[in-house]
Amino acid sequence: MNAIILSAVLGVVMMFSSVLVSNQKAYKGIALVGLLIILIANINETYNGPIFEINTYNMLAFDGFSLFFNTIAIVCTGVYFILTSKQIEKVGGHTAEYFTLIFFVLCGATILSAYNNLLMLFIGIEILTIPLYILTGSKKKDLKSNEAALKYFLMGSFSTGLMLMGIALIYGGTGTFALEKIIPAAASAQGAPAVTAQTLSFLEVGGMLLVTFSLAFKVSAAPFHFWLPDVYYGAPSVFTSFMASVVKAAAFVAFLKLFIARAAGTSVDVSKIIGVDWKMIVAILIICTLLVGNISAVRQQNVKRMLAYSSIAQAGFMLFAIFSLNEMAKEGILLYAVAYSLATIGIFAILSRMKDYTFAGYNGLAKSNPALAFANTVFLLSLAGIPLTAGFFAKYYMLASVMQTGHYMWLVIVGVLFAAVSADYYFRVIQSMYFKNSESENEGQLEENPSNIFKITVVALAIVIILVGVFPNSVLYWLYN
Amino acid sequence: MSATEIIFWILSVLALVSGLMVIFSKNPVYSVLWLISLFFAISGHYILMNAQFLAIVNIIVYAGAIMVLFLFVIMLMNLSATAEPKKKVWMKFTGVISGGLLLWILLSVVRSSIDMRGKIAEVKTGDIGLVENLGKVLFTEYAVPFEICSVLFLSAMVGAVVIGKKEE
Amino acid sequence: MTLLTIDWSLIIEKLVLIAVVVLGSLVVALYSTYAERKVAAFMQDRLGPNRAGPFGLLQPLADGAKFFFKEDVIPVLANKWLFILGPTIAMSAALMTSAVVPWGNHIEIGGRIISLQIADINIGVLYVFGVVGMGVYGIMIGGWASNNKFSLLAALRGASQVISYELPMGICMITLIMLSGSLSLKDKVEQQMSSGHLWNIVYQPLGFVIFLICAFAECNRTPFDLAEAENELNMGYHQEYSSMKLGFYLFAEYINMLISSAVIVTLFFGGYDIPFLDESKLNPNTAAILGIIALMAKVVFFIFLFMWVRWTIPRFRYDQLMNLGWKKLLPLALINMLVTAAVILWLHK
Numbered sequence: 002m003n004a005i006i007l008s009a010v011l012g013v014v015m016m017f018s019s020v021l022v023s024n025q026k027a028y029k030g031i032a033l034v035g036l037l038i039i040l041i042a043n044i045n046e047t048y049n050g051p052i053f054e055i056n057t058y059n060m061l062a063f064d065g066f067s068l069f070f071n072t073i074a075i076v077c078t079g080v081y082f083i084l085t086s087k088q089i090e091k092v093g094g095h096t097a098e099y100f101t102l103i104f105f106v107l108c109g110a111t112i113l114s115a116y117n118n119l120l121m122l123f124i125g126i127e128i129l130t131i132p133l134y135i136l137t138g139s140k141k142k143d144l145k146s147n148e149a150a151l152k153y154f155l156m157g158s159f160s161t162g163l164m165l166m167g168i169a170l171i172y173g174g175t176g177t178f179a180l181e182k183i184i185p186a187a188a189s190a191q192g193a194p195a196v197t198a199q200t201l202s203f204l205e206v207g208g209m210l211l212v213t214f215s216l217a218f219k220v221s222a223a224p225f226h227f228w229l230p231d232v233y234y235g236a237p238s239v240f241t242s243f244m245a246s247v248v249k250a251a252a253f254v255a256f257l258k259l260f261i262a263r264a265a266g267t268s269v270d271v272s273k274i275i276g277v278d279w280k281m282i283v284a285i286l287i288i289c290t291l292l293v294g295n296i297s298a299v300r301q302q303n304v305k306r307m308l309a310y311s312s313i314a315q316a317g318f319m320l321f322a323i324f325s326l327n328e329m330a331k332e333g334i335l336l337y338a339v340a341y342s343l344a345t346i347g348i349f350a351i352l353s354r355m356k357d358y359t360f361a362g363y364n365g366l367a368k369s370n371p372a373l374a375f376a377n378t379v380f381l382l383s384l385a386g387i388p389l390t391a392g393f394f395a396k397y398y399m400l401a402s403v404m405q406t407g408h409y410m411w412l413v414i415v416g417v418l419f420a421a422v423s424a425d426y427y428f429r430v431i432q433s434m435y436f437k438n439s440e441s442e443n444e445g446q447l448e449e450n451p452s453n454i455f456k457i458t459v460v461a462l463a464i465v466i467i468l469v470g471v472f473p474n475s476v477l478y479w480l481y482n
Numbered sequence: 483m484s485a486t487e488i489i490f491w492i493l494s495v496l497a498l499v500s501g502l503m504v505i506f507s508k509n510p511v512y513s514v515l516w517l518i519s520l521f522f523a524i525s526g527h528y529i530l531m532n533a534q535f536l537a538i539v540n541i542i543v544y545a546g547a548i549m550v551l552f553l554f555v556i557m558l559m560n561l562s563a564t565a566e567p568k569k570k571v572w573m574k575f576t577g578v579i580s581g582g583l584l585l586w587i588l589l590s591v592v593r594s595s596i597d598m599r600g601k602i603a604e605v606k607t608g609d610i611g612l613v614e615n616l617g618k619v620l621f622t623e624y625a626v627p628f629e630i631c632s633v634l635f636l637s638a639m640v641g642a643v644v645i646g647k648k649e650e
Numbered sequence: 651m652t653l654l655t656i657d658w659s660l661i662i663e664k665l666v667l668i669a670v671v672v673l674g675s676l677v678v679a680l681y682s683t684y685a686e687r688k689v690a691a692f693m694q695d696r697l698g699p700n701r702a703g704p705f706g707l708l709q710p711l712a713d714g715a716k717f718f719f720k721e722d723v724i725p726v727l728a729n730k731w732l733f734i735l736g737p738t739i740a741m742s743a744a745l746m747t748s749a750v751v752p753w754g755n756h757i758e759i760g761g762r763i764i765s766l767q768i769a770d771i772n773i774g775v776l777y778v779f780g781v782v783g784m785g786v787y788g789i790m791i792g793g794w795a796s797n798n799k800f801s802l803l804a805a806l807r808g809a810s811q812v813i814s815y816e817l818p819m820g821i822c823m824i825t826l827i828m829l830s831g832s833l834s835l836k837d838k839v840e841q842q843m844s845s846g847h848l849w850n851i852v853y854q855p856l857g858f859v860i861f862l863i864c865a866f867a868e869c870n871r872t873p874f875d876l877a878e879a880e881n882e883l884n885m886g887y888h889q890e891y892s893s894m895k896l897g898f899y900l901f902a903e904y905i906n907m908l909i910s911s912a913v914i915v916t917l918f919f920g921g922y923d924i925p926f927l928d929e930s931k932l933n934p935n936t937a938a939i940l941g942i943i944a945l946m947a948k949v950v951f952f953i954f955l956f957m958w959v960r961w962t963i964p965r966f967r968y969d970q971l972m973n974l975g976w977k978k979l980l981p982l983a984l985i986n987m988l989v990t991a992a993v994i995l996w997l998h999k
Contacts, residue, residue, distance in 0.1 A: 009633045016640060057626045098644045105637040112630065120627050128634050135641035141649060207591040511732075511794065518787070538776040546783025550790070550809055557794050557802060613773065613833060
């Protein structure tokens with residue numbers, strides 16, 4: 002609750018600071034101090050309970066999982082601010098407003114981690130995405146940015162419409178928005194026997210399907226991914242970075258919470274009675290997503306576009322959590338959120354300073370800027386899931402959670418195969434940096450020489466990723482304390 | 483058949499026809515006007531369910547404000563049937579296929595349901611849609627979502643300013 | 651099969667009431683045109699119409715007849731159906747508002763109590779809003795269907811004006827709802843009539859001023875008649891219209907004036923309340939008739955005010971109009987609402 006309230010308040014503070022504070026550099030400071038306050042408040046809530054006692058009528062539930070995810074999201078946003086606030090200032094004339102919108106997105110993410118009610122799911126998703134539509138279109142003179150914003154807005158609204166329709170059907174079928182009760186009331190009432198086809202109302206199944214489609218759209222699972230490449234490519238790189246990291250992780254947490262709550266009430270057998278095999282639907286989504294993401298990413302010539310497709314591929318891996326729906330999946334998604342978000346923020350921080358976004362643009366970076374090239378290599382290795390980086394354990398937990406459910410070995414094998422494919426395009430960037438020479442020797446690959454502080458932070462981030470990769474339990478330790 | 487049922491069927495037919503005409507009209511202005519008629523039909527349904535407040539708010543907000551803005555934009559753009567770009571055949575084809583798949587799934591879900599057979603809409607029951615009850619629920623049980631919605635609106639407003647304001 | 655079980659006398663009663671109200675508003679609107687010309691003449695030191703009948707009293711009838719006998723032209727490139735739909739919507743939206751206005755207290759005929767309000771719905775205030783919102787479509791559709799750029803521009807101006815001024819108007823209404831605790835117009839009148847309560851104008855002077863200004867804007871009357879600015883837009887959104895379709899648009903404006911006056915009187919001036927008189931001591935039928943007369947007297951005053959202002963204040967420019975609406979009236983209305991809410995809360999404590 003602290004994080005929700007404070008991030009909304011911080012958004013308002015940033016909004017007013019655009020009027021009261023004229024110094025562009027000061028916004029970063031205000032935003033960072035604000036994030037620190039939110040972080041402290043959230044950690045305090047983890048141990049001592051919330052500052053504000055608010056009766057939410059069980060619409061929001063703050064358990065260890067959601068609070069820990071909040072911490073991750075806040076820390077990632079902090080890292081994002083430190084690394085890229087300079088680029089945010091360059092986007093346009095509304096720096097303070099961009100910070101405001103990012104704080105609102107954070108508010109949406111914290112709602113999504115704690116929602117316990119379909120109504121809150123809807124509001125959370127909306128708060129998460131509406132500021133993003135604007136951030137996507139924030140380069141007003143750039144046609145690509147405009148196109149991306151419009152595409153994102155239209156497609157996003159359509160999928161939100163599907164979600165609303167689904168929620169309405171679920172409400173019609175069960176008479177409640179509450180997550181734990183979206184399973185038919187007949188099962189628990191009067192000690193009735195197990196759920197059967199008769200009691201599992203079609204409204205509930207149809208509604209659940211629509212909500213699933215909509216959430217699959219939000220996390221860009223194929224075949225609902227068509228918006229993503231254009232949006233990620235067209236949006237200003239700084240904001241793509243945020244979309245691909247914290248936002249995506251939050252959407253996955255929402256997805257996971259919904260399915261875990263659902264699975265707790267309805268067994269696989271019941272789903273089979275009425276001819277809906279949820280596991281199979283998710284499996285199809287996973288395979289489509291991995292296939293589309295990886296194959297398309299291999300064919301890209303532009304690093305930004307490649308990262309967009311690779312983000313689809315990563316979504317495929319995160320979907321494993323929704324497939325297996327066990328404790329390990331929960332741990333895995335948190336680990337994935339850390340590993341994937343930090344690596345993506347790091348890569349984009351470097352990318353947004355590049356002159357040329359193609360693979361050739363990276364040629365010879367190792368010579369001119371060895372520190373950045375090293376850090377970038379670590380980030381890419383982490384995304385590819387190479388051992389000793391955080392990404393390896395994230396992927397390992399995902400696959401292991403599927404193994405735990407049993408009988409689905411083939412899916413694990415498919416996952417491993419595609420992980421191998423993904424190495425191809427990540428290594429091409431590394432190859433460019435280390436083994437190719439830049440054509441224009443005199444000019445660097447970067448727009449301007451990065452400050453030493455930036456270099457140190459990026460390298461520190463890379464070291465953190467390696468540390469998490471070596472001691473993954475250091476992250477999960479916090480979840481259980 | 484009671485009077486209520488007759489009205490129910492008339493409104494349902496009106497809603498469905500309007501909804502279809504929104505899609506099939508070549509001229510976007512017609513689409514908007516059909517959409518308005520659809521809102522009226524739905525407001526009629528609200529009244530049948532004894533939710534006068536929702537009915538009139540639906541008309542004020544959607545038919546009275548949002549659709550006027552829609553009409554505004556469409557009229558200023560002066561779109562007409564001839565200005566619409568020709569879509570490729572294969573694009574239409576894929577559209578039909580994906581839309582058809584969704585329809586298929588929903589239909590099969592409806593078909594497999596047993597509990598909904600022989601049931602029709604309930605009318606003239608419940609008083610949750612009356613303004614007094616709605617207000618009470620909104621400010622007690624649903625106070626938290628209600629308050630959080632303000633963040634949503636605020637972000638939309640900030641966004642409108644960011645997008646709309648001239649860059650110096 | 652019993653098809654419909656309906657209280658037929660109720661239906662007949664309501665139908666008669668509707669007929670009376672509609673015809674009544676038509677007659678009032680008809681003579682408003684006459685009054686407008688007389689008032690204008692008075693302000694400009696002229697005589698005004700004085701040829702048809704004594705004091706020119708038959709002039710409106712002659713005007714009406716002229717409208718009917720003019721050739722009805724639909725431009726070739728106009729959109730025929732929408733061209734007809736425009737004035738229809740304008741007219742019916744104008745007439746529909748009268749359904750929730752309490753024209754008087756109830757009368758008793760043979761033991762049957764007949765309320766002099768067509769429908770006392772529990773969302774009366776909002777209903778007025780909804781219907782006023784619909785009136786915009788009459789202007790917009792008519793302007794667009796004419797296929798004339800001046801008409802279109804005028805229609806868009808009119809629509810944006812109505813939408814902008816609906817907001818402060820709505821906020822003023824919220825303030826009134828907070829005072830009476832009910833959305834029904836009849837309840838509002840009764841609350842103002844009850845002992846110990848004064849007319850709402852006493853509690854809400856600022857709200858009244860804002861409401862009045864917005865009412866002027868909603869009726870497209872001077873100083874807010876930008877949609878008909880003849881020196882900029884030829885004649886406005888009804889430029890291509892002729893014969894009775896034009897008549898409908900002009901008529902709708904006068905009916906709107908009547909209804910706005912009636913709503914203002916109902917909300918702020920006690921409706922059919924006669925000041926310093928306890929109606930409950932009278933025979934209900936006498937009280938009802940006296941009430942209607944009181945209401946009409948107040949309404950006539952406001953219609954006169956509409957005409958008075960027309961010859962006093964020049965037209966706004968478009969940007970001035972928007973500035974007034976969004977930057978002055980809206981914040982004022984909001985402050986008014988907050989202060990009222992705070993005072994109500996304080997008094998109830």
